[in-house]
Amino acid sequence: MAAAPTDVMPVVPVARGRRPLTGHGRQLNGDALAFVRQLRAYGPMAKIFIGPRPVYVVNSPELIREVLAVQARGFDKGAMFDTLRGPLGNGLITASGDVHRRRRRLIQPGFHHERIERYTDIMSERSTARSASWHPDTVVDLVPEINRLTMDILLRTLFATDPGPALHAAVKEWLSVKYRSMRLALSPLQAWAERVPVLPGWRPPDGGPLNRLRAAQQRIIDDYRADGGDRGDLLSMLLLADGPEGAMDDAEVADELITMFLAGTGTTSAAMAFAVHEVSSRPEVQARLQEEVDTVLGGRPPGFRDLRSLTYTRQVLTETLRLHPVSWLSMRRTVRPLTLGGTELPAGTDVFFSPYALHRDAELYEDPDRFAPERWAGGAARPARGTYLPFGAGNRLCVGEEFAWAQLTIALACFTSRWTLAPADGQPTRTLVGTVIRPERVPVTLTPRRTGRP
Structure with a gap:
């Protein structure tokens, strides 16, 4: 009797619930977070369909590392980001291949x-001012407050002087429409329209806001070009950055400004809002935070040199980003045939992975749905490779990661040194799923503290 072959390709299971025409679109546009989490039960890799488009969802840390690091050159951002490039521009988030590598090298010095x-x-200074503007013993929804704070900080780090009302208005208008982008990317109708051009796809977000934002940015870029100096801000860094392949032109600089508006507002504000929600719901966590900020800061505002000393604050934020990784779904596409987990994938294959599902895997984290900052104390502060990805990994690791950690740490220290925060009602916080996940609202009652105020 002949021996069974040993090189049989593994069969990748197709997730249950696929429907004709729409595939798994109903699940992705319904409770998407629960759906991607369920996919881990299928093993290291599962297959789903967005309309007619097959997508391989990678579930194991080892295979995710293959995608992000070991075989990173075999992937680009994927068909989904071809769709997102229209409303989001061609900055670091959406750029692929050589364009991405060149831009990253040019931008990196701005975050040293x-x-x-x-x-x-x-x-x-801005976090202290924002928290000082709140009134004692009142109920405040901190989501819009945090949104204003992150935008304020971003504009003041991007531009040494106030860019003026035209840019403020353009950014606000653009942010109001860009949240549709992920729904567009996951639309079965869009996937069918790509295969059958006569079919209408989802209408992309109105291009007017992006065009008006670009026009407002161009006026500022022209002013900086005429001046030619380093004003100490991020825009100066973008304009002065140079390398073997030359500097960025105006269109490239504008794309990277748009990327910073996206990353510096949506992701950071969502993470901060989730952190406040978790802290305000747990008096014992908040008490430890306040004890730490009182000890480290002694009543003064936090600064760069305090970041390493605010160790429990960092644990709280690390756990927040484990439980609520705002970039909940990441996408890649193979640029050449390759083998992943024993499965041969032809060029042009879409591959997804979910940091949200990864971070809530019971095989990787004990009691994964529990908010437990202490899990990051001591030697556990560095998670096992490939199991913690709030900022990505490999050549796609977020270039502004250190900026984000600093902003989150300083803002949380400012809030909790001045105020004791308590949930204002018993309603559960609803998580909105779009380009990022974010809490719909975080209403808190603000009680002033007698000590530790900056």
Whole structure:
């Protein structure tokens, strides 16, 4: 009797619930977070369909690392980001291949320690001012407050002087429409329209807001070009950055400004809002935070040199980003045939992975749905490789990660040193799913503290 072959390709299971025409679109546009989490039960890899488009969802840390690091050159951002490029521009988030590598090398110096130290002064001053503007013993929804704070900090780090009302208005208008982008990328109708061009796809977000934002940015870029100096802000860094392949032109600089508006507002504000929600719901966590900020800061505003000393604050934020990784779904596409987990994938294959599902895997984290900052104490502060991805990994690791950690740490320290926060009602916080996940609202009652105020 002949021996069974040993090189049989593994069969990737198709997730249950696929429907004709729409595939798994109903699940992705329904409770998407529960759906991607369920996919981990299928093993290291599962297959879903967005309309007619097959997508391989990678579930194991080992295979996710293959995608992000070991075989990173075999992937680009994927068909979904071809769709997102229209409303979001062609900055670091959406750029692929050589364009991405060149831009990343040019932008990286803007986030070195020396610049981060300068930016933290702005973060501290604005976070202190924002928290000081709240009134005692009142109920405040901190979501819009945090949105205003992150936008304030971003504009003051991007531009050394106030860019004026035209840019403020353009950014606000653009942010109001860009949240549709992920729904567009996951639309079965859009997937069918790509295969059958005569079919109408989902209408992309109105291009007018993006065009008006670009026009407002161009006026500022022209002013900086005429001046030619380094004003110490991020825009100066973008304009002065140079490398073997030359500097960025105006269109490229504008794309990276748009990327910073997206990353510096949507993701950071969502993470901060989730952190406040978790802290305000747990008096014992808040008490430890307040004890730490009182000890480390002694009543003064936080600064760059305090970041390493605010260890429990960092644990709280690390756990927040584990439980609520705002970039909940990431996408790649193979640029050449390759083998992943024993499965041969042809060029042009879409591959997804979910940091949200990864971070809530019971095989990786004990009691994964419990908010437990202490899990990051001591030697556990560094998670096992490939199991914690709030900022991505490999050549797609967020270039502004240190900026984000600094901003989150300083803002949380400012809030909790001045106020004790308590949930204002018993309603559960609803998580909105779009390009990022974010809490719909975080209403808290503000009680002033007698000690530790900056």
